Amino acid sequence: MQMERLEALMQAWLNMSFSVRVNRMLNRLSLNEIIVCNLLLRARAEGEALTATDLCARMRLLKSQMNKILMGMEEKGLVCRERSRVDHRKICILLREENMELYYTEHEQILSMLRAIEAHLGAERTEELALLLEDAVCAVEKHLSDQKEN
DSSP: OOOHHHHHHHHHHHHHHHHHHHHHHOOOSSSHHHHHHHHHHHHHHOOOOOEHHHHHHHHHHHHHHHHHHHHHHHHSSSEEEEEEEEEEEEEEEEGGGGGTHHHHHHEEEEEEEHHHHHHHHHHHHHHHHHHHHHHHHHHHHHHHHHHHHH
16 A cells, blocks of 8 residues: 555656656746745845855755856856955855846746646645645655765
């Protein structure tokens, strides 16, 4: 019975992943670029400035991977690098508001899909789904952490 549940969960996960990938929800930005913008927006709202090293840690990426992402975002005019006014050794990654429409368009695409999910599930089941997904992320993180220790 447990194996049937796990197989059903795997199938549901694969179906969702396939649906999102095949339907190319993100047209002009990569998932990593969306995540960087989101992290920078949230940090700015909290009065915090992030460095490339901070972004690497939060996204668990290598510096070379982050540098490639940031270079692409600079080419698109989404971010710029600026020396910190507080600690002149740090180079902060800042959003360029004048070009954020690109991010907001992609963000709206994601929200549109989430509205469709909520319309199908209803508000209560959508809240439950969000909690379940957060719990699933915690379980995955713990599993990965336990594997590293062993």
